[in-house]
Amino acid sequence: MFSPSEIADLEKKYSKYYMKKVLKLFSIIFLSILIALPVGYYILIYNNTTNKKQDKKIINKNKNEIIKPKVLILPKKLYNTVLTKESNETNTTKKIKTSTLHEINKSDKNMSVNKIVQIETIKKKKEENTSNLSFHIEPSNDLSYKTSTRSLLKLNFSYSNEKNTPTKIAKVEEKNDTIKEVKLPIQKVSQKKKPRIKIEMQDIDSVRYLKDKFQNTHNIIFALMLCEEYYSQKNYRESLNWSMIANDIDNQSERSWIWFAKSKYRLGKPNDAKMALKAYLKSNESETIKSLLKKIENGSLDD
Amino acid sequence: MSKNEYIGLKNVFVDGGVFDYINLDKSSAAYEKLTQAIDKPLKLILFFGKPGTGKTFLLQKIYNDFKKKKNIIFFPRPFFNEIEFLKALYFETFKEISPEFSGYDQFLSTVIEKLELSKKHKAITVLIDESQLYPNELIEKIRLLADSRKFKFLFTVHKTDDEDILAKDYFQTRIWETIELENSSYNEVKTYIEKKLIFHNKFEYLSLFKEKHFKLVMKLTQGNLRTINKLLFKLFEILEYYDVSSPSKINPRSLNTKFLIMAGISQGMINV
Ligand SMILES: Nc1ncnc2c1ncn2[C@@H]1O[C@H](COP(=O)(O)OP(=O)(O)OP(=O)(O)O)[C@@H](O)[C@H]1O
Ligand SMILES: [Mg+2]
Numbered sequence: 262m263f264s265p266s267e268i269a270d271l272e273k274k275y276s277k278y279y280m281k282k283v284l285k286l287f288s289i290i291f292l293s294i295l296i297a298l299p300v301g302y303y304i305l306i307y308n309n310t311t312n313k314k315q316d317k318k319i320i321n322k323n324k325n326e327i328i329k330p331k332v333l334i335l336p337k338k339l340y341n342t343v344l345t346k347e348s349n350e351t352n353t354t355k356k357i358k359t360s361t362l363h364e365i366n367k368s369d370k371n372m373s374v375n376k377i378v379q380i381e382t383i384k385k386k387k388e389e390n391t392s393n394l395s396f397h398i399e400p401s402n403d404l405s406y407k408t409s410t411r412s413l414l415k416l417n418f419s420y421s422n423e424k425n426t427p428t429k430i431a432k433v434e435e436k437n438d439t440i441k442e443v444k445l446p447i448q449k450v451s452q453k454k455k456p457r458i459k460i461e462m463q464d465i466d467s468v469r470y471l472k473d474k475f476q477n478t479h480n481i482i483f484a485l486m487l488c489e490e491y492y493s494q495k496n497y498r499e500s501l502n503w504s505m506i507a508n509d510i511d512n513q514s515e516r517s518w519i520w521f522a523k524s525k526y527r528l529g530k531p532n533d534a535k536m537a538l539k540a541y542l543k544s545n546e547s548e549t550i551k552s553l554l555k556k557i558e559n560g561s562l563d564d
Numbered sequence: 565m566s567k568n569e570y571i572g573l574k575n576v577f578v579d580g581g582v583f584d585y586i587n588l589d590k591s592s593a594a595y596e597k598l599t600q601a602i603d604k605p606l607k608l609i610l611f612f613g614k615p616g617t618g619k620t621f622l623l624q625k626i627y628n629d630f631k632k633k634k635n636i637i638f639f640p641r642p643f644f645n646e647i648e649f650l651k652a653l654y655f656e657t658f659k660e661i662s663p664e665f666s667g668y669d670q671f672l673s674t675v676i677e678k679l680e681l682s683k684k685h686k687a688i689t690v691l692i693d694e695s696q697l698y699p700n701e702l703i704e705k706i707r708l709l710a711d712s713r714k715f716k717f718l719f720t721v722h723k724t725d726d727e728d729i730l731a732k733d734y735f736q737t738r739i740w741e742t743i744e745l746e747n748s749s750y751n752e753v754k755t756y757i758e759k760k761l762i763f764h765n766k767f768e769y770l771s772l773f774k775e776k777h778f779k780l781v782m783k784l785t786q787g788n789l790r791t792i793n794k795l796l797f798k799l800f801e802i803l804e805y806y807d808v809s810s811p812s813k814i815n816p817r818s819l820n821t822k823f824l825i826m827a828g829i830s831q832g833m834i835n836v
Contacts, residue, residue, distance in 0.1 A: 263805045271802070271826045278825060278836045482767045489768070516768070 481510040481517070488520035497527040515547055526557050569816075570807050574800035576764040579793045585625045586759045588752045591618055594745045598626060601741045602634075602689050602718065607710035609718045613745035616790025619720050622745065623691045635688040642697035646705055653715075657688060668705050672712060679714055687716045695719040748787035754778045756789060757796070772819045780824055784833040791833070798827035 263271075468490055475483035484507035491500035501524035507517035518541045522534035538554040541547070556562040575581065585591075594611075601609045613619050620640065627638040637656040643649035650671045654662035658678060665671045679685075695703070709715050748756060757778070761769055773781075785791035802823050806814045814820070828834040 262808070263801060265809070267830075268802070268805055268809075271830055274829045274836045275822060275826050278829065278834065281836070482762060482770070485767060486770070 479510070481507050481514055484510065485514070485516050485520065488517075488524075492520060492524065492527075495527075497524045500524045501528065513545070515541075515545070515550065518550065519553060522553060522557065523562065526562055531557055531560075570800050570804035572764075573766060573769060574797055574804060576760055576766060577793045577796040577800065579790055579797075580620075583621070583624055583628075584760065584763045585621055586756060586763070588618075588748060588755060590746060590748060590752060591622055591625075594622055594743060595625065597743045598622070598718070599630075601743065602626075602630075602716070604741070606741050607687075607713065607716050608707065608741075609716070610721065610742045611718055611745070612721045612723045612742065614747060614788065615722045615724070616788045617745045617747055618789050619722065619745055620693050623693055623718075623720060627691055630689075635684065635686060636691065637688060638691045638693075640693045642694045643702065644697075644699060646702055649702060649706075653690070658682075668708070672709070676712065676714060687713055689716050689718065691718045691720070693720045695721045748789060750778070750782050750787070753782050753785070753787050753792065756792065757781070771817075774819070776821065777819055777824060780821065780828075784824075784828045791831075794831055795824075795827050795833065798830050799824055802826055802830075 468487065471483050471487045471490060474480070475487065484503050487503040488500045488507060491497070491503060500520055504517050504520035504524060507514055508521065511517070518537060522538050525531070525534040525537065534557050535554060538550050538557070541550055542554070553562070598609070598611060611619060611623075623638060623640070627636060630636045631638075635657075637653070639652070643652065646668065647665060650665055650668065651662040654665075654671070654675065657675065663674070665674070692698075692706070698706075703719075706717055710717050757773060758770055761767060781792060781795060785795055803814055806823075814823075825834060829836060
């Protein structure tokens, strides 16, 4: 095993590595702001002189630009933080976003849908008189939260949910609804042409995934993983059910006994749990089972 | 989680600890090619790849699978001396202690006679690992042995970046079939780690590794299986340390990328 000094050294090196990364990120952000500021300033001036009478909110009418917002699914908590981040952006950036983001935010307030808005403004040739809008809903498995290239002209956020619980499936419908609601403000924004709305959805639910896997392989591992999944969702009936399926496949599987006992205990049947564990201990030696039994006996099971 | 669990996890990734062969796309493909090559009337086969890609494991697998059905011999360790090599070959061929040989010629005549007597007409396959360590003279002798058609040899060689083994003339003139084993792809790396954990009954930890971790492992190791073993061994050694000294810093249900980076740093895969 490592010695404390070796770990301390590694920790130090890790901090150094981390600092370097953060510095790099900051310099990229700083540079892009440096570039973005004069460009943004120029655009503002240009807008003020040419479109004085135009509503400030309808910025994407600007002849030079096309705005493509992208909606991505993301855990609820993060959605909020992202939105607050959005509102902390510089004034110039805000102007572009308010037109779309604000409405989405409003219509979305009561929704439990988790989203992130990605806005990309791409410079285009002057011949284009209208703007195109498109929405994408795409789950992604990328867990890293990237904010590397942020500037007035290009805003990029991406995030995704790590684990989907069945409750989230139900929300798929809501997502659809939200998209419809989102649709309206956008039409307002670009009154002349209908926006092109593209919705792509794939929701990977871990329980369903595990069940499929189990169906195809009949491997005990997936039954045990389902126990764990359900147990962590406090669905003790299902975790009990799957522990029995797992036990059916291999009655020597220690984990299947553990999930059985834990689920029984949580369902208010500590005696069943104890009996099962004792039965297992009759023909097997296991410290884990013994300590679980002890915890159940004195009611100190806490996970 | 008790201290033992991380030690157990660490030991899953001890390099070459147990023979826990896993079917990966590339290893299966190489397995097919090698077994086909062995069946063809070839005298010499060259099997090569970077260190740590799984050549020895594959040879072991082929040996295990065919030792009952075929005349097959496996030399996992190199020989540096001709007489020793010949005596070992004699022992493996006839399963009896070899007499003393003055040299190659005497060996060959004795062996041919004995094989004819025992009516063994098919060539005996000899799997030679670590061929790059054999002295050149010995390789020459082995080539001559192959010419007798009593033996066919599969040379396994590791190819380092600065040495092109295929360019060596003794391989250029004689080798008739070459088979290469490359580093693993991203998906193979994923399968490798998952199946290792499953093989060693650590399925509770399957969910420890998420996409971002696999990506980082791939980036740090370039898909080299031995390098992956080293990285993950260190990772669990680090976790073992924290589990003992400051358990609050680790979460047994999810893996903090920090520890993987620390493991990479300690193995020189990341320079700071
Ligand atoms: N198919 C496989 N299944 C499981 N583990 C494997 C497999 N192939 C390789 N490994 C792992 O990778 C490690 C390195 O593989 P191996 O020793 O076979 O490499 P090698 O190509 O022979 O390297 P070298 O050229 O240095 O001799 C092994 O110890 C083993 O843990
Ligand atoms: Mg080897």
